Amino acid sequence: MPVAERTPQTLYDKVFQAHIVDEKLDGTILLYIDRHLVHEVTSPQAFEGLEVAGRKVRRPDCTLATTDHNVPTTSRKALKDIASFIQEDDSRTQCVTLEENVKKFGLTYFGLSDKRQGIVHVIGPEQGFTLPGTTVVCGDSHTSTHGAFGALAFGIGTSEVEHVLATQCLITKRSKNMRIQVDGELAPGVSSKDVILHAIGKIGTAGGTGAVIEFCGSVIRSLSMEARMSICNMSIEGGARAGMVAPDETTFEYLKGKPLAPKYGSEEWEKAVAYWKSLRSDPDAKYDIDVFIDAKDIVPTVTWGTSPEDVVPITGVVPDPETFPTEAKKAAGRRMLEYMGLVPGTPMEEIVVDKVFIGSCTNSRIEDLRAAARVVKGKKVASNIKRAMIVPGSGLVKEQAEREGLDKVFLDAGFEWREAGCSMCLGMNPDILSPKERCASTSNRNFEGRQGAQGRTHLMSPVMAAAAAITGKLADVRKLSQYNGSPHIEAAIAPEPTAEKAHVDERIETDDHEKEALTDQPEDSSPQVNTSVLRSGAASAAGGLPKFTVLKGIAAPMEKPNIDTDAIIPKQFLKTIKRTGLGNALFYEMRYTAPGVENPDFVLNREPYRKAKIIVCTGPNFGCGSSREHAPWALNDFGVRSVIAPSFADIFFNNSFKNGMLPIPIKNKADLDRVHAEAVAGREIEIDLPNQLIKDADGNTLCAFEVEEFRKHCLVNGLDDIGLTMQLEDKIAEFERKMSRETPWLDGSGYLKRKGMGGKLAVKPAPVPKTNRGDVKTEPLEW
């Protein structure tokens, strides 16, 4: 008998397959998670849920926590503790809550006095916490960064954070396979950021929806790990849940000596490398979507609009929306130009900027800082630039940069040299743009209000942002005199280390920019009016969500494509530690013209839509961007239990179900138009979930809809899926035994006892009496 041929697998298929704990007939999969990163914004409600239900963290040894989004980036010289250091109330509460939770649940935590603190996606790789072939999650959409190691890494919402904390598993489905192959050689001045901006321009922000992107080709192979991270980081901006690069010698080299990687040279290291080498797509593996990019088509790229797909070569001009293909695109383009304060036809190089931000989980690593420093060295920040900031991604990046004298290069040029954190990438801390200020930014999102209410963001690479700082305008780094670009900016050699170590703290302490703090806070910045826990029923296993069967109500019509979660709920409202009370903040920027002043044109401010229970949006890709579960919480709190749209971003889609809400994708335009017409007419519609039908107010069917069996079952019965997963304890425990045998390096192994990195913990994890995994005496609790 001929041996049946094995179906060729992609890298994604292999990693996914290796983590399946259980598979249901409808394709719902219980996936084991090896690595869980936790930050202060998306975890408080998850820990609260655990506590209410009397649950423990299953694998404290596979969980790593830090504070990054809310932390000030001012000098920490006078830091005593986080409670006295953070001035803004809500930010402080979130950070203090995380510290309490890590103590309560016995987790490893890098606090502000620890050099290893930093942006969650910088510290994971830096510590070797992220390893090839692992599954990595975090309540943060840019978890895709970690895919650079050949890990399957993706962002999750807070309910899923709770699910992973309790069970170390996630309920999921297989994604599509997408491949982006970039061949050739990058020209001088072109870096990995340009590669990914170019790719997103090509595929669009919904291009990767439902897919995991594998990046391959000679360009990707030639890039450093940090450059690969910048590319995978922005997979989410292309709509994909995750991005991956097959591990190779560059990966192994990077991991050598990392504190949490298997010890280099040991038997375990050899075993791990042998396994990691198997993690590549089979030659004849099939992809659902294939994209080819020729490196010679990529030039330094910048964004002009308010979506990451709005890219243009720096040599180009501001596009004219009147040339866009559809009426909807024209309208969106006009709005963007108005928001951005731009006129069609203006050469990009003539756009004057006010601020420069070099940082974020996309571009705050040592190679980014080295590349920017090469551009800046010996020059001065232009006089029109109000503020140019360098925010290293972690304390260790900062320390390394100072060893190399980069801080001095930046300070001499007139940049600020800050402490690690997310900073002006989204401005949950005091680092924000003032209204109408224009920023050259190395971050990843240019959504309206992203860096501060009415702020204007242009995304670009670190060398391009450095060039903008020097010239005072968006600039083509290739034209700067003395700029000697190398084909791979990422591989550029650091400036000579200077003997004298610059000290910047004095300067920063007197920095009156701090006073800008919170100018974009709405008057009512603590919108929690109702402190009850939405999922209070979660206390009883497998119970707790309101049942969803038939929903009848007014539907509010919307038309915009790519309604992002920053628009659904802006960052200043993410500081709550509750799931409730966010209804007032829903669509904040669109809904109010000033704090408390309603915009009469916005649909939810008009009758009968003030009472809408449903939203019908004709624009695709609803809920794109950040993983914030605050988006469905805000909709829910307002009273909206269902959103109908042509398509949804994956994380928002998932998050909705976890809150007993029903997102309905309707691809057929005629069907959607019929439902939309009822909404426009202000008539009620009825969503009949058991029969999967949408009806008009008189009970006539408008159209049918699809919903996955398992999700429907949970909604109709109001089931809490954590309880359901915990019933599979035997399977999970068996899977863990197999993992410990086959990949023993993934079990936590006394990290805190290894003092190699010299860092000290601000908060010592307290002993954990009992975990969900079993007996505390027989299992490792800490790294």
Ligand SMILES: CC(C)[C@H](C(=O)O)[C@@H](O)C(=O)O
């Ligand atoms: C706060 C968090 C939910 C969010 C994300 O998921 O991306 C943030 O990191 C962002 O960049 O908007």
Ligand code: SF4
């Ligand atoms: S995208 Fe910005 S806010 Fe989000 S994790 Fe990265 S640095 Fe932080």
